[in-house]
Amino acid sequence: MSGLRANLLVWLALLVLLGATTGGAYLPIGRFNIALALTIAAIKAALVLIVFMRLWEGPRLARVFAVAGFFWLGILLWLAGGDYLTRHGFPPG
């Protein structure tokens, strides 16, 4: 069966990263906790996308669609985030 080794290795890596993210959450590093957690989440998502979902082996257009999804998510978070992070008086009271 093709890809057995790669799939097993990625699964092990995902479990190790899960341990790292849960353990890392208890480190007293203040606002870097969330940065660490989201970095690990992004690495895990990339492993799933590339190895389990074989994004780089499928049609090139599928990659464009996948990137477009995250690109528009980036616009959503960037513009809406920019608004809320710089606005004073929100939340009210």
Place this chain on the structure above:
Amino acid sequence: MPRSVEASAIQFVTLAQQREAATLGIWVFLATEVLFFGGMILGYAVYRWSYPEAFAAAGRHTAIVLGTANTAVLLTSSLTMALAVAAAEARRRRLLVLLLLATAALGCAFLGIKAAEYLKDWHEHLVPALNFTFEPRLAGPAELFFLIYFATTGLHAIHLTIGIVVMLVLAARSRHDRYLGPRSTTVEIAGLYWHFVDIVWIFLFPLLYLGGRSG
């Protein structure tokens, strides 16, 4: 009338074209799903930024052991899913059925653990509107946290339930060589959906369970 293994559906010229169209279709759907869940995550981010103390305090009340175990269960289900696709391509029908059922079983285990967690939340008075008590100073925004917690994990559970049904249908219909060799696209498409639901959880887990642990 049974079709031969190499024949494509009537609207396609070749099986390769059919495969490409199906793959593109699921990626378009998944891109819309990114924005669907993305909107909820944006809502979470805005309120976490506005009420950092309450969100940290509320995050500490989530069940981290159950949540971590559940993440491991879901990551493992992605492994069995990936192996199921490989089995379909290698024309190993019995192994395919076994792996599809294993994936469905792991999905059910996830939902079971999640249900136990919801029950625990109920007993700890963490269910917004219905049964919620919290340190009065932070109660308002903490209730907001748990509203987002139930909305996102509930929506994720609905997605997972759909995935489990798809796995069971594929396993039940997987007779002869319906999903094998060049016909493995169906399993692959189902797999892409399953892995996406896994990715959503990969991001929900640190946002909902890990906040405020080091404080």
